[in-house]
Amino acid sequence: MSLIVQKYGGTSVGNAERIRSVAKRIKKAQDDGHQVVVVVSAMSGVTDDLIKLAREIHPTPDEREMDMLLATGEQTTVALTAMALHALGAKASSLTGAQAGIVTDHVHTKAKISDLRPKRVQELLKQGHIVIVAGFQGVTEDNRITTLGRGGSDLTAIALAAALKADVCQIFTDVDGVYTADPRAVPDARKLPEISYDELLEMAGAGSKVMQARSVEFAKKFNIVFEVRSSMNDNPGTLVKKESKDMENVVIRGVSLDKNQVKFTIERVPDRPGLAAKIFNALAEGNINVDMIVQNASSSGEKTTDVSFTITKDDLAKTRKILDPIAQEIKAGAITHRENAAKLSVVGIGMKSHSGVAANMFDALGQAEVNIQMISTSEIKISVLIDLKDAEKATRAVHERFGLSK
Amino acid sequence: MSLIVQKYGGTSVGNAERIRSVAKRIKKAQDDGHQVVVVVSAMSGVTDDLIKLAREIHPTPDEREMDMLLATGEQTTVALTAMALHALGAKASSLTGAQAGIVTDHVHTKAKISDLRPKRVQELLKQGHIVIVAGFQGVTEDNRITTLGRGGSDLTAIALAAALKADVCQIFTDVDGVYTADPRAVPDARKLPEISYDELLEMAGAGSKVMQARSVEFAKKFNIVFEVRSSMNDNPGTLVKKESKDMENVVIRGVSLDKNQVKFTIERVPDRPGLAAKIFNALAEGNINVDMIVQNASSSGEKTTDVSFTITKDDLAKTRKILDPIAQEIKAGAITHRENAAKLSVVGIGMKSHSGVAANMFDALGQAEVNIQMISTSEIKISVLIDLKDAEKATRAVHERFGLSK
Numbered sequence: 001m002s003l004i005v006q007k008y009g010g011t012s013v014g015n016a017e018r019i020r021s022v023a024k025r026i027k028k029a030q031d032d033g034h035q036v037v038v039v040v041s042a043m044s045g046v047t048d049d050l051i052k053l054a055r056e057i058h059p060t061p062d063e064r065e066m067d068m069l070l071a072t073g074e075q076t077t078v079a080l081t082a083m084a085l086h087a088l089g090a091k092a093s094s095l096t097g098a099q100a101g102i103v104t105d106h107v108h109t110k111a112k113i114s115d116l117r118p119k120r121v122q123e124l125l126k127q128g129h130i131v132i133v134a135g136f137q138g139v140t141e142d143n144r145i146t147t148l149g150r151g152g153s154d155l156t157a158i159a160l161a162a163a164l165k166a167d168v169c170q171i172f173t174d175v176d177g178v179y180t181a182d183p184r185a186v187p188d189a190r191k192l193p194e195i196s197y198d199e200l201l202e203m204a205g206a207g208s209k210v211m212q213a214r215s216v217e218f219a220k221k222f223n224i225v226f227e228v229r230s231s232m233n234d235n236p237g238t239l240v241k242k243e244s245k246d247m248e249n250v251v252i253r254g255v256s257l258d259k260n261q262v263k264f265t266i267e268r269v270p271d272r273p274g275l276a277a278k279i280f281n282a283l284a285e286g287n288i289n290v291d292m293i294v295q296n297a298s299s300s301g302e303k304t305t306d307v308s309f310t311i312t313k314d315d316l317a318k319t320r321k322i323l324d325p326i327a328q329e330i331k332a333g334a335i336t337h338r339e340n341a342a343k344l345s346v347v348g349i350g351m352k353s354h355s356g357v358a359a360n361m362f363d364a365l366g367q368a369e370v371n372i373q374m375i376s377t378s379e380i381k382i383s384v385l386i387d388l389k390d391a392e393k394a395t396r397a398v399h400e401r402f403g404l405s406k
Numbered sequence: 407m408s409l410i411v412q413k414y415g416g417t418s419v420g421n422a423e424r425i426r427s428v429a430k431r432i433k434k435a436q437d438d439g440h441q442v443v444v445v446v447s448a449m450s451g452v453t454d455d456l457i458k459l460a461r462e463i464h465p466t467p468d469e470r471e472m473d474m475l476l477a478t479g480e481q482t483t484v485a486l487t488a489m490a491l492h493a494l495g496a497k498a499s500s501l502t503g504a505q506a507g508i509v510t511d512h513v514h515t516k517a518k519i520s521d522l523r524p525k526r527v528q529e530l531l532k533q534g535h536i537v538i539v540a541g542f543q544g545v546t547e548d549n550r551i552t553t554l555g556r557g558g559s560d561l562t563a564i565a566l567a568a569a570l571k572a573d574v575c576q577i578f579t580d581v582d583g584v585y586t587a588d589p590r591a592v593p594d595a596r597k598l599p600e601i602s603y604d605e606l607l608e609m610a611g612a613g614s615k616v617m618q619a620r621s622v623e624f625a626k627k628f629n630i631v632f633e634v635r636s637s638m639n640d641n642p643g644t645l646v647k648k649e650s651k652d653m654e655n656v657v658i659r660g661v662s663l664d665k666n667q668v669k670f671t672i673e674r675v676p677d678r679p680g681l682a683a684k685i686f687n688a689l690a691e692g693n694i695n696v697d698m699i700v701q702n703a704s705s706s707g708e709k710t711t712d713v714s715f716t717i718t719k720d721d722l723a724k725t726r727k728i729l730d731p732i733a734q735e736i737k738a739g740a741i742t743h744r745e746n747a748a749k750l751s752v753v754g755i756g757m758k759s760h761s762g763v764a765a766n767m768f769d770a771l772g773q774a775e776v777n778i779q780m781i782s783t784s785e786i787k788i789s790v791l792i793d794l795k796d797a798e799k800a801t802r803a804v805h806e807r808f809g810l811s812k
Contacts, residue, residue, distance in 0.1 A: 016459060016462035016463050019463060020463060050482070053422060053486065054485070054486065054489055056422035057422050057425060057426060057486055057489045057490045057493060058489040058490065058492055058493045061489045061492075062488065062489060062492050064499070065485040065486075065488045065489050065492070065500055066485070068481060068484065068485040068488075068500050068502075069481075069482060069485035069486065069489075071481070072478035072479075072481045072482050075474060075475075075477070075481075076456070076475060076478050078474065079460070079471045079472070079474040079475035080459065080460065080463055080471075080475065082468065082471045082474075083460055083463045083464040083467045083468060083471050083475075084463045084464065086464055086467075086468050086471070087463060087464045093470070093471075094471055094474050096474075096551070099549060099550075120549075143505060143526075144505075145502070
């Protein structure tokens, strides 16, 4: 008998009918002779509704209270999923993150899992129960409810798979697997049968909606092979695992697009050592994830530079709040931000041993008349910041240039 | 500095605007120099929506899972209320029932409070926080989420007031206080400045929506004086306390109407000792609250009797499920139920020392052409079961007969 961890995202459990359909799939896994642990997200739309409600009451709600609020979303789904399994005659019990032993640090709204104590999960499994665990949430050592941030339910599933030494970890979502590009932008995008952790990591970091980086990092660290697949059909998905020799023969695995970027520029930062560190330390302390960073010498010839960087839209207000006093303190100029930005990336572990990938990408963008605002590169990824209005056109151009539909 | 416990019902926190308005009231209590603990219910409609959702998935949802589901309602409100207080510049922290130390037995959906360990509430108060506690919910010793049943938030407030030795306990609701009758049925009903625990108990048991019996019982046991008042205005409410000599001079304090009754009849129960006990034990084990009970000798002259009793509508399906096998086992006849029933009661501690109250009530009903189906009496209450269609007419007739508007 093997142990399967399954995770279902918000769309998969978006209404009563879908929850019933997910329950059938879960029940089948048990009928096939497996022990089953299920992690579910909040029903789609619920988290957004709660955030909206909170903002009606406070423009920048306290993060501890935000966690208290948002944790209700997943708690609702676990109870309903357990009921749906009961309706099919299965034994099932739901657990909150706290009850499942997901212990975290105190960084509310973006907590990190610090320990896993799945004793109760194991007891229930022994009693023949399907165990439904609320994703996205945990509890601190002193019993405060925390949430794990975006993609937190994936993290819950992978962490549980690691702690329980599960044989299989399946991430059910509303997409069929990982594609060479977003099929909505690129009609001839192709589903990948497998992808390495590092590639998926770079794609996640580059805005691919399949999975957040931290979940993939966690899986990589503990070498948890997992499958991303659809909860709407029985098609095989994409297997995510350690890179193999075979994988390295492909130069570019996929193209990824992040339309959720905001570009900040702090003008006329005095050109003294330590000032950049001051800015980015403050942002780090505020738990703002800064993505691309560029520093331009000012054209005026003065001893100042312009510093630009990108963040995700969610952090816009918070970033502004952190930057304003610092800019004053260091006597920098205006702070501007630009919301209509998108980040386009090409990713592939084969890139390491091939030169000319960047030039090829820039050429494709140039021919498509797409202007490049910022560039950043890693060992296996090249990203450019472009205008949001060019995003789809640019993705198709790059996808075609690297022959990804074949 | 005194300690105030305030409780706000679902209507009082029914939307963002009302939560903000409640927050102002709470803040004012702190500004007046008090320590404040607040208990809130789920936003009105939320619990019903969750129940509806659950029933879409399972006709009779598992009660453990139901508690898991319903507890999210109050958890949502506490977070939002804390945020609203932050928006006013107050220090405030929310707690779930579990975090506030509300320990209960294992009777899911109708749990009883077995212990109170409000250590964290006290710590937060010491730090100058307003503490917002989720009503209606608790946790078992082995960390399962429970709910306290209807009116559970009142119980949470009164139990916390007792455990914290609060100076004042205020139950804010959508009514102004306790009236001599439901003002919607009886336009000249009058607000009572005070009422004894026992009278309110009988009115609660008789369907008065102000408060559930168990909360009043709890307050009586620990001698917690509390005030029922409106969250919509600043009018003084009704003080609920131990009976005084003065109170006994009033024969009838009020008239109460319960439109939520269902009358069950088990026909031709063999007339043998122990059979009634068998029936009502089974119902008690199923946590069904049986209200009025009448046993009629069958007209046919056989050695059987008809047993009738009333329950609340909520328990209809469950009661049926429990009765069917028992009726078969004891070889009784058909089980019928009648949903369109209402229970009308007159309540007053002065009744003890006055005779003729029942006769007076029945006469008023007779003159109003209201047919009486069942009668039950206690020391300070007389109840009759009547047709739902006669309910308002009967209430007005009895209210007038006892001169309650003066």
